[in-house]
Amino acid sequence: MNTELLVSDAAHFRIDYEINPYMHTEVQPDPAAAAAELDEIVAAHRLSGRRVEYVPSAPQCPDMVFTANAAVVRGNRAVLGYPPPERKAEIPYFHEWLTRRGFDVLDAPFPFSGQGDALACGDLLLAGYGQRTDRGMHAVLAKELRYEVVPLRTVSPRWYDLDLAVAVIDTGTLAYCPQALDLPSCGRLQRLGLDLIEVGLDEAAQFALNLISDGTTVTMTRHAPRLAAVLRGRGLRVLELDTTELAKGGGGVRCTALTLDNPSPREPS
Numbered sequence: 655m656n657t658e659l660l661v662s663d664a665a666h667f668r669i670d671y672e673i674n675p676y677m678h679t680e681v682q683p684d685p686a687a688a689a690a691e692l693d694e695i696v697a698a699h700r701l702s703g704r705r706v707e708y709v710p711s712a713p714q715c716p717d718m719v720f721t722a723n724a725a726v727v728r729g730n731r732a733v734l735g736y737p738p739p740e741r742k743a744e745i746p747y748f749h750e751w752l753t754r755r756g757f758d759v760l761d762a763p764f765p766f767s768g769q770g771d772a773l774a775c776g777d778l779l780l781a782g783y784g785q786r787t788d789r790g791m792h793a794v795l796a797k798e799l800r801y802e803v804v805p806l807r808t809v810s811p812r813w814y815d816l817d818l819a820v821a822v823i824d825t826g827t828l829a830y831c832p833q834a835l836d837l838p839s840c841g842r843l844q845r846l847g848l849d850l851i852e853v854g855l856d857e858a859a860q861f862a863l864n865l866i867s868d869g870t871t872v873t874m875t876r877h878a879p880r881l882a883a884v885l886r887g888r889g890l891r892v893l894e895l896d897t898t899e900l901a902k903g904g905g906g907v908r909c910t911a912l913t914l915d916n917p918s919p920r921e922p923s
């Protein structure tokens with residue numbers, strides 16, 4: 655599964671505004687601790703054999719450390735995110751980086767939280783809507799990236815991005831918090847015929863599901879010991895990481911990386 659990730663840095667990570675219920679301008683991250691947290695996450699990716707690419711953060715972009723919202727990438731195409739106004743200034747930096755790296759980069763015509771609301775699972779794209787992503791984006795993603803889109807709606811702004819409520823462990827296994835999704839979405843997930851691991855509200859609220867799995871190693875928060883134990887019980891190697899400072903921005907491990915190597919669809923033979 656995925657092995658190439660784009661990360662930024664925490665040099666300008668601040669809480670300047672509150673665009674999700676976890677952000678409070680009176681609770682600022684400790685700069686040294688935030689930098690150390692991101693360093694540990696990057697070190698864990700490298701230890702797992704993942705390649706890490708880097709885009710420097712810009713001073714006027716206090717959320718740029720959360721690169722997952724920048725775009726969603728498949729093969730050589732990237733569809734950029736269309737974030738809330740507070741994060742608009744980030745997009746040109748990602749546009750430039752992805753273009754320079756040779757991707758064919760498309761703008762999103764509707765609000766879109768990038769990979770925060772787009773979880774690739776083989777040819778499926780588990781796609782959030784109703785919070786940061788307009789449902790109109792699903793047809794765009796299906797057409798431009800040739801994914802089969804599975805629409806999933808979270809029930810409250812606590813799950814402003816789908817990557818807080820659902821995680822892809824491997825192409826046959828998902829983890830999810832049933833209470834975070836509406837009933838039709840739970841039904842759609844259950845009918846996929848994949849193996850499903852249920853995660854409780856308490857651990858999901860600690861960003862348990864905001865993890866990165868390559869099918870062998872899972873990098874995740876250390877604040878969800880039950881999920882970590884379940885994954886180890888299934889034979890996965892689990893690296894548990896501190897996410898205390900990132901949590902002040904409403905994010906965890908997965909938010910800090912954009913996957914660059916989602917495989918292209920197979921050509922029909």
Ligand code: ARG
Binds near residue numbers: 770
């Ligand atoms: N403060 C950021 C925001 O609200 C956090 C983004 C976290 N990203 C994610 N993929 N869940 O936009």
